[in-house]
Amino acid sequence: MDKVDEKAIIVEHLSKNFEVTEKEKGLMGSISSLFSPKKKTIRALKDVSFSISKGELVGFIGPNGAGKTTTLKILSGLLYPTAGFIQVLSYNPWDRRTEFLKQIALVMGQKNQLWWDLPAIETFELNRAIYEIPTKKYEESLNELSELLEVKKLLNIQVRRLSLGQRMRLELVAALLHRPKVLFLDEPTIGLDVVAQQKVRDFIYEYNKKGKATIILTSHNMDDVIDLARRVVVIDKGSILFDGELKELVDQFAKEKVIRVYLSKETDFKKFESIGKVKRLNYPQVVLTVPREASAVAAAELLQNFPVADLTIEEEPIEDIIRRVFRGEVITKKMI
Amino acid sequence: MNKYLQVFKISFQQEFAYRVNFIMWRIRNVLQIFLVFFLWDTVFANPARVLFGYDRAKILTYVVGLIMVKALVFSARAVDVAGEVAEGKLSNYLIKPINYFKYWLTRDFSSKALNFAFAAVETFALYILLRPPFFIQTKPLLILGFLVSIVFAILIFFSLLFIVSAVPFWLPEASWGVQFLVTVVIVEFLSGALFPLDVLPASLQKIINFTPFPYMIFYPLQIYLGKLPTAAILKSLIVSGIWSIALWMILKTVWQRGLKAYQAFGR
Numbered sequence: 001m002d003k004v005d006e007k008a009i010i011v012e013h014l015s016k017n018f019e020v021t022e023k024e025k026g027l028m029g030s031i032s033s034l035f036s037p038k039k040k041t042i043r044a045l046k047d048v049s050f051s052i053s054k055g056e057l058v059g060f061i062g063p064n065g066a067g068k069t070t071t072l073k074i075l076s077g078l079l080y081p082t083a084g085f086i087q088v089l090s091y092n093p094w095d096r097r098t099e100f101l102k103q104i105a106l107v108m109g110q111k112n113q114l115w116w117d118l119p120a121i122e123t124f125e126l127n128r129a130i131y132e133i134p135t136k137k138y139e140e141s142l143n144e145l146s147e148l149l150e151v152k153k154l155l156n157i158q159v160r161r162l163s164l165g166q167r168m169r170l171e172l173v174a175a176l177l178h179r180p181k182v183l184f185l186d187e188p189t190i191g192l193d194v195v196a197q198q199k200v201r202d203f204i205y206e207y208n209k210k211g212k213a214t215i216i217l218t219s220h221n222m223d224d225v226i227d228l229a230r231r232v233v234v235i236d237k238g239s240i241l242f243d244g245e246l247k248e249l250v251d252q253f254a255k256e257k258v259i260r261v262y263l264s265k266e267t268d269f270k271k272f273e274s275i276g277k278v279k280r281l282n283y284p285q286v287v288l289t290v291p292r293e294a295s296a297v298a299a300a301e302l303l304q305n306f307p308v309a310d311l312t313i314e315e316e317p318i319e320d321i322i323r324r325v326f327r328g329e330v331i332t333k334k335m336i
Numbered sequence: 337m338n339k340y341l342q343v344f345k346i347s348f349q350q351e352f353a354y355r356v357n358f359i360m361w362r363i364r365n366v367l368q369i370f371l372v373f374f375l376w377d378t379v380f381a382n383p384a385r386v387l388f389g390y391d392r393a394k395i396l397t398y399v400v401g402l403i404m405v406k407a408l409v410f411s412a413r414a415v416d417v418a419g420e421v422a423e424g425k426l427s428n429y430l431i432k433p434i435n436y437f438k439y440w441l442t443r444d445f446s447s448k449a450l451n452f453a454f455a456a457v458e459t460f461a462l463y464i465l466l467r468p469p470f471f472i473q474t475k476p477l478l479i480l481g482f483l484v485s486i487v488f489a490i491l492i493f494f495s496l497l498f499i500v501s502a503v504p505f506w507l508p509e510a511s512w513g514v515q516f517l518v519t520v521v522i523v524e525f526l527s528g529a530l531f532p533l534d535v536l537p538a539s540l541q542k543i544i545n546f547t548p549f550p551y552m553i554f555y556p557l558q559i560y561l562g563k564l565p566t567a568a569i570l571k572s573l574i575v576s577g578i579w580s581i582a583l584w585m586i587l588k589t590v591w592q593r594g595l596k597a598y599q600a601f602g603r
Contacts (some may be wrong), residue, residue, distance in 0.1 A: 018599060073600050080428050080596040101433040113428045115346065117353035122346055128436045129342035 008182055008214040009052040009075065014084030016045040016070055016238075026047075044070045046238040048084070052216065056206045059246075060218040061322065067238045069108075072184045075216070076106040085223030089182060102131055105180035109187035112167065113174055114159045120170040121155045124177060131178035145173045148203050157328065165196035172200065176207070176213040183207070185217045189224055200229050203225075224321040246318075253324070254316045257295040261286045261302055262310040275301055284309070289316070339434060340442040347413065363500050366401065366462075373399050373466070388535045393469035394561050398532055400459055400468065401557050406529060407455035409489045409552050413443040414497050415519070418511035424503035427600045438585075441494060448490075473560050481569050485556040488576040492548045494517075495583035496523070497590070505594035515586070528554025542603040548583060551576035 022038040045067045052058055060068045073079040074086060077093035086093060091100035093285070114123045128138045146152045149169040152160060162170070172188070185204065189197040205228055208215050219225055225232060225246070232249055234242040242249055259276065263284045272278050276290035276299050289297040295313055302308055342393070351358055376399055379385075380392040381601065417440060420426045429436050473479055500518045504511040524530055526549035533541060533554045544550050555572040558564050564572065 073378070073427070076431050078430050078600045079598065096430065098433040101431060104431070106427075106431050108427075111424075118349055122349065126342050126346050126508060129339045129434050132339070132433075215554065226447075335409075 006048035006053050007051050008054045010087040012049045012085040012320045014048045015082045017082045018044055019041045029059055044238055048240055050243055054214055055212040057215045057229055059225040059232045061225055062235040066235045068185050068235055072186050076184055101178055105175040106184040116160050119156045120159055123174050127177050131179055141177050166193045182214050183215045184247045188223050223320055250318055250321055253321050256289045256316050257292050258314040259288045260312045261308055263308040265309045343442045344446045347443040351450055366458055367405050384411035393471045396468040397471040398557055403455045403459050405553055405556055407449055407451040411447045413419040413447045414440040415502035418504055418515050422508040422511040424600045478562055482507050482556055485559055488580045489552040489556055491580040493552055495587045500585045502590045502594040505597045527552040546578040
């Protein structure tokens with residue numbers, strides 16, 4: 001049919017407020033807040049709109065408390081939105097219809113659904129029953145997932161005895177046994193070592209490709225985003241600041257260029273300071289960063305006044321840009 | 337239905353993972369019963385004595401009956417619910433196609449089954465050990481009435497527990513205090529789990545009879561002991577039935593609102 005049907009997720013003018021009681025410092029503050037609690041409204045999301053097509057993998061990035069997790073929780077039906085229209089797979093998540101819940105999964109890196117005192121296989125069996133997965137399909141899924149995530153040997157060990165990385169991979173299995181069509185991943189690699197991170201990332205990539213699953217990923221780990229997401233949504237203070245291809249984000253947010261100079265002989269290195277910020281000085285190589293618009297002038301000046309053997313102008317590394325986005329640095333009004 | 341069968345199974349396994357805890361909990365129960373038993377045994381040392389309509393056999397049956405009825409009515413896993421709400425663990429269930437109330441009711445049943453099995457053994461041991469005069473009800477109608485009253489009692493306790501567990505939706509820090517006050521102090525005291533309520537002044541009993549509490553322990557045991565005339569039995573069943581429905585409806589409303597206020601904390 002037409003375009004509307006291809007959308008897995010539609011969000012229009014979504015807002016979410018939280019009521020919180022503020023506590024003042026110290027014992028006296030606690031006592032006074034007991035009698036006259038100061039209510040404060042926190043606007044976690046302000047008029048957020050976006051839509052995601054079926055099969056898309058989108059990365060949500062932004063600093064702590066930006067509203068990423070809140071968005072995921074609303075999309076999976078955990079939180080009641082203050083205002084706005086939300087549709088996931090043509091369902092209103094808040095209704096928490098069985099048919100809807102059977103098609104989604106929310107994985108939170110710091111949260112566990114596995115039964116702590118029992119082997120993971122018991123939780124899997126429980127999920128098989130809860131999601132009413134036919135036995136044959138369940139066995140297929142379990143086989144495939146535990147192979148991809150390399151957890152075959154861990155299935156019968158009490159969960160509390162496992163390492164964080166092992167547990168996280170088993171959490172993923174538990175969340176995906178029912179083959180959700182829409183997957184919300186909140187910090188899936190948090191606390192994992194580099195090898196485990198890579199395993200999880202490879203898996204997410206596979207799952208998205210193979211199953212045509214729609215995935216939203218929030219992460220603090222820029223490798224997650226760079227590796228997996230073509231499209232990114234930048235959120236800060238409850239508003240969307242950017243929504244588009246990762247490449248565009250870089251173009252838009254990159255403020256500097258990197259000039260790499262190879263010198264033919266030693267010179268007064270202090271003089272480089274007048275051209276740009278010196279990042280590294282390792283004779284014969286000098287690395288400078290200069291504002292984008294000044295890069296051509298800076299290069300010309302370098303060629304004229306310094307004993308230059310070779311010179312290259314490069315884009316700022318993508319990691320640096322995203323790191324700045326995470327810190328909330330590059331976010332200025334002009335971007336909106 | 338298969339869903340809840342699986343919940344029952346895993347819940348049962350979980351109880352076994354905490355064997356020591358469970359055994360301690362049973363020992364606590366038995367000691368408590370011992371205490372109450374010897375207290376009343378002393379009071380009724382003279383076999384001819386009848387106090388508040390209880391003779392020695394009936395008061396001791398009341399006390400022993402407490403073990404069984406408490407195991408059926410008060411054993412609940414749902415005491416964890418308040419903590420789940422406060423800590424945001426509730427989210428785990430909300431994103432699954434499973435009914436949260438039925439889930440906990442099932443877990444409660446698994447806990448009740450286990451506790452009841454142990455209570456039966458304990459009662460038997462106590463009986464062998466102390467050889468108390470024991471009153472066995474033989475009238476089928478009274479036994480039926482007793483069973484019906486137990487079903488209502490279970491529903492009342494479950495609903496009360498869930499209503500109290502909803503407090504942390506609004507006051508996340510308040511989970512344990514409120515729950516302790518309601519489910520441990522008030523319920524134990526007013527339900528007849530510590531002493532038969534008819535030892536209290538009549539005016540006080542009248543007030544208590546309007547609350548849901550005496551229908552959890554006291555009335556079921558009264559029916560079993562055959563201490564109530566038929567009209568009173570019917571009245572108690574009707575009142576406890578009304579309370580079961582009312583509390584269930586309150587529970588539904590409170591939770592509907594609670595879920596809207598839910599903040600899925602911690603993650």
